[in-house]
Amino acid sequence: MQTPLAKAMGLGSAKSGVAHWRAQRVSAVALVPLTLWFAASIIAHSGSDYASLIAWLRSPLTTGAMILLLIALFHHTALGLQVVIEDYVHSGVKFAAVIMLRLGCFALATAGVVATLSVAFGR
């Protein structure tokens, strides 16, 4: 049982409380080590050929970290670009744009995860 006042309290003008803000911070904290790991790995593989890059991608640690990176990255991207859209788009297109953004980020994250897994478990 919740009174209407209790329901409204702490939700602010966005009507969703701090959920968006917190998710942006949590994904940001996750992305600090994940992106630094990715950048360092890519630099380390600057001179690598295709075979050694695939060997690196196939190791369970790399596969796992890459999937975590893709999920955190596209979650963070969806949250960040949503704010950009909400700040500059004021017509009815806004709603559609945010939905398209969400679906696009889901699709890209899925494509990245599938590619990573097919390298890991492929021939």
Place this chain on the structure above:
Amino acid sequence: MELEPASTKILSRPRPQSPNIQIYRPQLTSVLSIANRITGVVLSLGAIGLVIWLSAAAAGPGNYGAVRGMIASWPGQVLLLGCTFAFFLHLCGGIRHLFWDTVRGFELRSIYMSGWAVVAASVILTIAAWIASLFLAK
């Protein structure tokens, strides 16, 4: 004499506007604020590049070679350099934001100090990353 209603008098005068971006002198604080947003948008495009790169790696050596060739070309290298700087600026700016979330560092002096630290760290990290990469590519 007919009296003019007060409402029309107010409407005939343009409403005051807050200082807008065309006449507002850029400051480190405002420049870094918009830079964090612009680099975020740039990195979103970079994230699409990551998925293309992974998909090419999964598709086979032919496709991967084509994508690698595009990255190795002059426009590709310029874009990659831009993405590297955008990444470090967004990373350092983001860490600054996380520090602000602890309700510290809002004094004018510390806000400028952390701002210049973000700029310096991003430039140094970008240069270091490229030197390391070019050295290891040899």
